[in-house]
């Protein structure tokens with residue numbers, strides 16, 4: 001295995017690319033990693049990120065939306081129900097966009113650090 005820096009592997013993971021080579025997609029479905037990279041042959045089916053990506057996604061999204069929740073709750077720009085509906089849609093979209101990237105990040109960290117995978 002070619003030695004690459006952790007920063008490069010993490011950047012590739014964040015872009016949903018193979019952390020090893022960066023040439024192929026890390027996923028064959030929305031959140032399903034390929035069993036083996038078609039470009040470099042690294043096996044990804046053994047690397048399990050478990051709940052880490054979901055936790056990190058919620059951490060980022062909810063902290064990012066916290067000021068807007070405050071505006072909806074205490075501001076007078078729109079009614080409460082419109083604000084809650086709008087923020088819910090924004091939160092879902094942000095989560096769906098960020099979750100594969102966070103999973104790629106966790107897979108890249110686990111792989112590049114040689115952490116146990118099972």
Ligand SMILES: [Zn+2]
Pocket residue numbers: 018019020021022023024037038039040041042
């Ligand atoms: Zn690869």
